Amino acid sequence: MATQRFTSPAARLSRLPKVEGLGWMMLYVAAALIFLRYFLPLRLPGALLTLAGGILTAVLISLWRTPRHLARIQARWTIPGPIYALEEATIGAVLSAPRSSGPFSLEAINPTTRRLDEVLRLRGLSAISIFPSWSVRFPRRGVQRLPPLIARCDQPFGMLSSGRAISPEAEILVLPAIGSVKKGLYTKLRSYLELHAIITSEAGDDELAQLREYRPGDAPHSIHWRASARARTLLVAERHTMGGRQLALVIDCAAEGEAVRFERLLCAAATLVVELCKLSWRITLHGAFAPGGVHGTELRLLEALALASSDARGVAEFVPIGTPSLVLCLHEPPTMECEPRPLVLDLREIENLVHIPSRVR
Secondary structure, three states: OOOEEOOOHHHHHOOOOEEOHHHHHHHHHHHHHHHHHHOOOOOOOHHHHHHHHHHHHHHHHHHHHHHHHHOOOEEEEEOOOOEEOOOEEEEEEEEEOOOOEOOEEEEEEEOOOOEEEEEEEEOOEOOOOEOOEEEEEOOOOEEEEEOOOEEEEOOOOOOEEEEEEOOOOEEEEEEOOOOEEOHHHHHHHHHHHHHHOOEEEEEEEEEEEEEEEOOOOOOHHHEOHHHHHHHOOOEEEEEEEEHHHEEEEEEOOOOOOOHHHHHHHHHHHHHHHHHHHHOOOEEEEEEOOEEEEEEOOHHHHHHHHHOOOOOOOOHHHHOOOOOOEEEEEOOOOOOOOOOOOOEEEEHHHHHHHEEOOOOOO
16 A cells, blocks of 8 residues: 655745735735826826835745744644544644744644645734644545645735745554444354354353353453343353454455555455454454564554455465455355365445445545
């Protein structure tokens, strides 16, 4: 996944001084007075020529003075995580100055429009740091570089506006968009695991193992209320779990020329990771982006999916042996002879089991 930089001609030009509306009006007046004085046979009072000279002097003072209002301001990005594609996220900055500074506005990149937006306007900044924040929405997953924050000032006369980069660039990792799981998915997984998984003695909530008397410290939700009513004493249900709730999620990365379908496949994979991790499943990720497999926390798995890119290698060579596997394919499922035999779903079947946001592109 290539790193995405949010830059634009508007963002580059914003760093240069620009003439504001009042400035254009005053320059027009000064030019008109000079033209009437020297190019038309009119006798104008000398005060008007003095006014024109005063306007041009004010413009030159603004050109020199305005950038110096920003010289002492410093900032850095603050990126609370995690951030998911298409979801509203809050990002912010730390603003500081060794000495007080004049009024200015803070501009930051809008990831959706890729233009600079004004996110804060301050009457001034003292020696105390402030921590502004604002909401954004990132349209795509992956590593993205945010350009420097810009401080903009139009003082002292409001005729010229000057911007200055006051922070370094920031790099963030945007996680894939998350959808929702439909009921049919759990039915399909349970049917598959009943055929290929092994019942273990690990605690879970799938198969009832036995009933025993309640002991202090047992969780209230483990009490079998119907059996307790019949026995007239509190009974706790001990359950086993299917195969220790372990599943290998294998992603087909052969997606050359199919960027949209690949992004939808990764969104479905990320949705499965989030939903199954909530239910205490142990998930490993496999595919061309992770030949040896990725295991760990939910966040670690989502980060791996955020960095995934297309690869010409077939998905069959990444299916682990000896582990129940769910293979997500872009095309017709390939023939796989490994044991246990994996559950293979193509994108059409996946979209019937997982709701993928229509904005995923």
